[in-house]
Amino acid sequence: METAWSDLRALVGAEHFRTSKLEEAVDDVLPHMVIEPANPEEVAGALKIVTGAGLQVIPRGGATKMDWGNPPRSGELMVSTRRLNRVVEHAWGDMTATVEAGCTLQQLQQTLAEHGQRLALDPLWPDQATIGGILATNDSGPLRIRFGSLRDLVIGITLALPDGTLAKSGGKVVKNVAGYDLPKLATGSLGTLGIITQAIFRLHPVPREIRTLSFSNADSQTMNALVLAIQDCNMVPTGVQVRAGNSSTPEVDLRFEGTTAGCEAQIEQTLRIASGARRIESPADIWNARSTLWSGAEPSVVCKFSLLPADLGNFLNLIRKASEPQHLPWRLVAQAVGVGYLRLEGNDTGALLNALQDFRKNLETRGGSLVILRCPLEIKSKMDVWGSAGDALPLMRSIKAQFDPTAALNPGRFIGGI
């Protein structure tokens, strides 16, 4: 190990190679050392040294989601992308941008806004979360109903592989089918195939006007009917969000972007469709509602669920039914496309576990999923955070084995023990 450490020190300079701090532990695994490479070549070089020495690596961006995933089996070295923080190119005429992995989304958006453009993505904590981390966790928000998620926005990627290879895939043009689509494979892979060092995105214009309106619904079924009715007409909302909790009736938020006339016309149409619901004042910062699920009484669990859009009402009823007898307070923010986030509180971890297992079983049976994002470590020791990968798990394992044969990257944190 000492040889590897001195090689790493020589690679990046002593000032960028240090011992870890206690708060840098991932679940209960504390890496010995933290390295902060200056460029993609140094990332690749560091990986080659570490894997050559048989050691394990935990990649890190803005450290906002380090508790996502199962606890790592080990991880002697943490590779931070903090210094890879440049917006390499904003080709505004082509509506693309090339950005290094350690750049925060906020910094990228500020640069893009200078030319009236944006990455049409609204993940959690944009002021701290980095491009690399957002890609690795495939995080997306309400905008996806109109612009898709990362898989629809990322057009190129550079990956540093455990053997020190730096590989590019995709490119700088929006339309490109040359070769396999590695940007999609890397998206959501939680750093288990390689470390993303750079990404290229397609961009969208900053909207001329944004309008939000909110409704309160009597119950889950009328809420679900409203959400489906909105999707079944030919309006083009850029956000359709459901908020619910144990102490409130379900609320629906809608957002339109575009010209004033376009927004007005769609709002009018919405009011006709939503005549059965009560219009309410839209709370401030409502499109960040999801991030509020990370605060509240402890202990708690925050999880992400996915389901078919028409199943949302039934799922809300299930949560209500399961949590009431156990007195588990809960809050939920869901997008109409069928992706949502649930916070469940309660002192009895047994009750929390039972509820989570119940929800997961129900969702998986109907083609959905439940992934635990944050929870007490005790729960992680009793329940896999990812759920089932189905019959594709052997294939996922062999992809992992091809890219990372010694299981050096984030060992054990991903699905199926990958």
Place this chain on the structure above:
Amino acid sequence: MEARILGEFRAIVGKGLITEASELHTYECDGLTNLRVLPQAVLLPTSTREVQAIVRICQREKIPFVARGSGTGLSGGALPVETGVLISLARMNHILEVDLPNARVVVEPGVVNSDVTQRVASHGYFFAPDPSSQSVCTIGGNLAENSGGAHCLKYGFTTTHVLALEVVLPDASIVHLGSRALDRPGYDLPGIFVGSEGTLGIATKVVLRVMKKPAVIQTLLAAFNTTTEAGAAVSGIIGAGMLPAAIEMMDNLAIQAAEAAVHAGYPNCGGLLLVELDGPAAEVEHLMDQVGEICTQCGAWEIRVAQSDAERALVWKGRKAAFAAVGRISPNYIVQDGVVPRTALPKILSEIERMSAADGLRVANVFHAGDGNLHPLVLYDRRIPGQEERATELSINILRLCVKFGGSITGEHGVGAEKKMMMGEMFAEPDLETMQLVRCAFDPEHLSNPGKVFPRTRMCAERTGPYQPHPLEVAGVAQFF
């Protein structure tokens, strides 16, 4: 092929086995007709189980197999392998399920693209990917090539609209990639499978996402003296913060061809622009006025807006027929599919013009201007000695130019057999080696559509690293299936 093996195939597909040379010729090429190979046999399975049984034999006997839809591909992706079999999915052409509340449609791979839209149109839905061959090409072929079409500028490619797949892997196992709901945990396997040009296995069932048809669709036709002027209008439209559903451009030669073929009523001009906007009525009307103004400022001398479905259909008919129409003005032609960053369009067009003049070969240009996807059509006459070679060379040089401008050798037609030697000009060796790691995970023996996409085949090392059980497995709390 040994009679023993043919007998086994016959036992699976019965009359769906073709071995007669005269019948095999139907399958010797796809839309790229200058590459032709006769397979040993053609098989027409009717179910996933039959596909699996065929692949199981191929796996056992190490027989390469190539899947085929309608054979409209333009890069030789469905070109048979001489020592192998061709598996046509044409008989697996059923729409299995329509779930409109969730906007999902489940199909077999042999379903024709436009049949999906037709099935859901009465409820106001459509399937967005619209390659020009959409009335013939199949979903299986679309997903192999990750097909685009004119409207992918706004709506994305096939990969955007494929949520889940049932696949027969080259080892004959059946796996399910993705799910009907979004964001299935694990690697994005539909993301890597779509666009892999048949090299990772055979899709036997596909869950598609359909979309609600926009409230209003308007198509504007603008005539300019030059493609440069038309190109400036495209920049103006994008610069104004609009995202049209489609922006297409044709040069004079392409216009002449389209007119000769389908009489679309295009103005005879140097650069024709076709801009389609869709969305809420109030929005489209407002923005269309703006598009018209931008075109006028850039020198458009005629502007028409097609309002009715019939008018729009005629406008699009000329554009969609453009490739075939070129056959009216030239005995032979090569279609290419390069992409450049949109701002490089004027530069590359003048460069193509220069190369075309220098070589004495005409080049017609039809392209998706909004996303920089060029379809230069190099016209030639095979009967004139040496012209075919010169035309091929010119079309390759155009692709080289695309790479030089930071673009791609293919935007929607795929690499296939045709452009695999160009991959090395676009990607470095480590890039190509890394992509092939995926191939090694899916198809270590290179049985599924071998010899396509990559210039050289990576030898697949057995890289199954030591599997370390998860602590939960050790503790006996969880099991992985």
